[in-house]
Amino acid sequence: MFELIAEQLLNGLQYGILLFLIAAGLTLIFGVMDFINLSHGSMFMMGAYFSILAQKLTGNFLVAVLLAGAGVFALGMLIEVLLARRLYARSHLDQVLVTYGLILLANESVSTIWGSVPLYSGLPEILSGHITLPLGIPYPAYRLVVIGAGFTIAIALFLLIQRTRIGMLVRAGATHRTMVSVMGVNIGFLFAAVFALGALLAGLAGALAGPLLSVQPGMGETVLILSFVVVVIGGLGSIKGAFLAAIIVGLLDTMGRAFLRDLLSSIFSPSVASDTGPALASMLVYILMALVLFFRPEGLIPMQKRA
Amino acid sequence: MSFIRTYGNILTLALAVAIGPIVAITMNDPYLLSTFERILIIAVAAASLNMILGFGGMVSFGHAVFLGVGAYATGLMANAGLTSLLVQLPVVIVASAFIALFIGAIALRTTGIYFIMITLALAQIFYYIAVSSSSFGGDDGMVIYERTTLGGFYDPFDNYQFYGFVAAVAVVLILSINHLVGSEFGQRLVACRENPARAEALGLNTFGIRLTAFVIAGVFCGLAGFLLANQSEFATPGYANWQRSGELLAIVILGGVGARSGPVLGAFVFIWLEHALSGWTTHWAAIFGPLLILSVLFFRGGLASIGTYLGNLRGERAR
Amino acid sequence: MLKLENVTASYGAVQVLFGVSLTLEKGSVTTLLGKNGMGKSTTVRTIFGLTDAIGGSITFEGESLIHQKTHKIAQRGIALVPEGRQVFPTLDVIENLVATSRYRGAARRRAAVDEILNLFPRLAERRTSFSGLLSGGEQQMLAIGRALMTDPKLLILDEATEGLAPNIRREIWAALKRLKSEGMTILVIDKSLKPLCRIGDQHSILVKGKTAWTGLSAELEDPSSEARQLLAL
């Protein structure tokens, strides 16, 4: 039993970190720049597809992941220059509609180019096996790599946003864009770069998640809402918050799926439990979000307090 | 000119109602009515969203939940043999009001982006209740075997008669919404959006006004759900998911936020385009997506503002 | 140093500036006066390219600023303390100072921050507060500090002391005086005539988007002068 719980905790942690990877780019574009980017999920999907393409071309997983990131970076830059920069000053609603249009376009392009059959992103031999952890828990090696990557990106991003002037400038530009350029900063370039960086992170996440999730058109939407949830629960613009929230959501979701049914069946009849258990498990994350926003409307670690 | 300004939205609505039968009769294909039925139904839902969004500034990303509530309430009753309009309407109204009150009371404690997200979260909770409750048919949804009856007054399975029923209800609902946003209440709702602190300081109970608007909008959308259930003879969790809420937002924005003719125009163009394009190619989204993008970039006030260019054929805008 | 000649500008179809001319000598303090809505802020916006000049010329150190990007104009050494403060509300006090600073090197920047905090001790007490939560006066000090952090050659203050308490106003005037003595060129917009007369070398009055009067402090101090007429009701 103890091992079961330990292993499920590890699963939850790993899922949480994966969520953070996906949400990381969103904390930049949505949390810091204050741009509602529904097509973030599409960037994630493009990352997965680009990585498969690059694997075919180069045969090397690591190179493929990096190439995928670079590809999505370029795509992000393109979208920023063509669309996003016209929308910063507009309402959130306009951003919603435009990026919703992008989702449609992205899904359709992907299924036209690669077909709608799910593709599988391969793994190098050494990562496709499992490793035996303390307590004798066998754990897929690749999932451990994902955990490592998540931590690394979390730290790098935290330093970038909280400890460099770039982070400050982006936060400043999100509220007073003209003022930043009046102070002599090329805000247009800065925003394009950060937007593309957000896309890059989404792309990397997609490339890394490819082997864990099904690579198919529309794969972005299932994670999109969860990444928004993570960013909002964490507190807009807070990397620490997003990381914390992602882990909590990951653990909650996994533990809910794993134990809620058994827990309920010790109280209710098994049929009630097997009916409500999974239902409640899928709701847990949203219940959490509603509770957090109710009691701490600015998220767990609020970064932005508006005047 | 001022006639069109004042009555433009009524004109738009009249055209939207008339075009269905005209097309169906000319093409001699009554089935075509069903697309126009859906346009009117979604227009009701969009108008209710436009009321809280365009006038009250409340960006609800969970509005479709009321479509679901209305549809499931109707479906459960219909399949239990309660098909009379006189039974169904009150139940749908009470059910959606109740849930709107619950969601609104919680969500309205927040504003801005947090409001968007909390409405999404609460709507998802109801979505998952529908998905996982086996008595509602779970993920698969629920087939509805009987349409609402009016005491034998009309044949709900006759295409033209049913269209008449849908159109009549939709027109009443949309006109009621237009009346509301034009009333003093509507103006106060706008005041609460424009400057909540000042409105409160003037003595307006901003929370109360917003919550009232939210509940009213929920009820109207619930009634749209009632129509939708009848029209499609089906209730699915898909009616209540976030994509559907996003679609409603898209329709409102496309039509023109805060324009009274906006929801009808938006629903018409959105659904008709989707219908026409998907009949033409399975890759319709590749055309539809860019069209949405272009419309935001170039028609800043939505479809309703195109009228301005074409001789002011639009309703009064509240913004 | 900065020269505006017959500048005209409009917001969309509404023309607001009808011929503004100004000449700022290096190391001097120039004031821009005028009643509400006469185009003072618009003049400043036009210098920064935020409002497009439709006619006339603007040159800084001999080079034209017209049709230049805003950030390029700023990079030449012009800094602004804008009307309404416009501090970055989601950044704390220190971050506001550091974010757009043009001092290179952490040590140099830290020294500059210390100087500003010396100038406005009130800010030192609030150093980790989000600037959106500061009182109006505190925000004004921060906006001035932020402008100074770009090491400007020309400092422009729009409504330099709006909403400030008398003692702070005095400190700000003193600070400007010190900056002037260090050789900075300053353009200041404000409504309190007395201190403006003391600190300013040269004054211009805008009436309905036109430079209506330019002269020296002595003339402005005379209550019966033409200048006073232009500023009164």
Place this chain on the structure above:
Amino acid sequence: MSSALILDGISKSFGGIHALSKVSFTLKTGGIHALIGPNGAGKTTLVSTISGALTPDTGTVRLGERLLNGLSVHERSRLGLSRTYQLTSLFSNITVRENLALSLAARETPGLTFGQMARRHSAKRFAHQIDQALEDFGLQEKADANPAVLSHGDRRRLELAMAIITEPKVLLLDEPLAGLSSADAETLVHLIETRLRGDVPILLIEHDMEAVFNLADDITVLVNGEVLKSGTPDEVRASSEVQAAYLSEDDDF
């Protein structure tokens, strides 16, 4: 003279910052009471605790006999408490006239009003009062313009007009003169002097000392959230503490 507004022991802190500590004073009926103090002293915070926008940590607020603690902003407003904002706060997409009408209507029928006719005629219903206010505040020519296009001075006047048109029992003015040119400022001071003095007790926050000493019957000086001095203008002017903490001539540099 009886008391219109009584504050007793108000404290408020934000995190570690003590914005107000045990502030007490009384606003007499019919008088103008100025509240002055350095930037960040807590003046706006105090106004917000009176209006109900902030809840004080300790202390009570009374309007005449009535205890206001626990009432919401709109409830207090209906009891006759009106305020203006330090930064102008108007409804910028409806006309000046409609701004005033909204102000009156909100006070008259606080409940939900769904009638269409009501709106059409609300402007007419209140026409007399509104015309009077427009005239008093010199806004006749701007009646049908939206505040968004008004000059700063006009907007400050409208801000004030909206606060007093409902004939409040107490008026809280947060820096009404800020940003006004001297000419505009003079007009507004004159307006307060002639139109308001005596009718309604006023709590006036202002950094313009000329105006304060011209208008105020009583002055309270707030420094670091504490009352440093309360008294008549002459007493305050004479206080060396006040001189040091706050007052000092503009050109004394």
Place this chain on the structure above:
Amino acid sequence: QDQDPVKVGFVLSLSGPGAVIGLDMQRGAELAIEELGGTIGGRAAEFIFEDDQRKPDVGKQAAERLVQSEKVDVVVGASFSNVMMAIHRPVTRAKTLLLSPNPAPAPLAGEDCSPYYFAVPFQNDQPAEAIGIHLNNIGVKTAFILAPNYQAGRDLLAGFKRHFKGELVGEIYTPLEQTDFSAELTEIRSANPEAVFIFYPGGLGIQFVKQYSQAGLKDSIPLHSAFTVGGATLEAIGEDGLGVTSGSQWAYDLPNEANKAFVAAYRAKYNGIPSEFAAQAYDTIRLIDSAAKAVGGKVEDTDAMAAAIKSANFESVRGSFSFNRNNHPIHNMYLLVVKKNDAGELVASADSLIVKDMPDAYVDACPMGK
């Protein structure tokens, strides 16, 4: 003759997450149509494909349009059971023939059976029932079963439980959109069953089987399935699928002539191994054609057509089969095992016969023809 062309309407999942299966079915159907030279029963024919996006409401609209606007003679659809539940009634109520090329949900085999509705490939439960029987045969005592939580998932697990005699140590329904199974895999490991049975069609199956292998479970607990490893998914699953078994009425290497011809033609046209879904759609078109021929091209005579379909007078790629009283098949169930064929391709190959001439479990509940 100047007859109108025969109209056949399709409702398939051609976009969205269900398209993996829907598009495969479209390919199978198009192959059959091509072989028939675009005719049905010797008459010129028109084929209309509608996309249901795997959404019941969309499918229902599509079906109604086909029936009411296009006035088709036969509707072929859907790809998934939830859509089938939604289109079944409007089509049969209009007395139009409805042939399922894939889903056959339990209610439609029992109480809600209809003379106008035919499930061509199977009844949903059957492949799972077969695996249950197979596990009994090989002496498995404990099993863990999983499926997505929707009509077909519930049908299949019910089918498995109907015959399996051992102990169920776990039964999990996952949300339809869930693709990461780490928590479930941990539960499986902890329950340590002798066998695992899954129904994860399309992309879900790719993920489950890969993750099962990555977690190191594949070597210790054999994996059994239905509709999970096959032509549509094996390429993506790769070597991790080796050894996984399925229950099915069809395999690409069933040795009958019709099948050989089908597989060869499919390979020639699409350059790949057909999936069971393609085979089923292929069968469905050929069944319609055979019936149309039997009624002399008078497809408008619905009752005659229904009778002709019921006699199932054609060479099915699955070998012999016939329709039961409830218009559901009686046919053989085979055990398929994933292995590498001689050409080195990964295939689900027929290994042995599990049940001969198997009827479905619901026929008794169907009032039709009693």
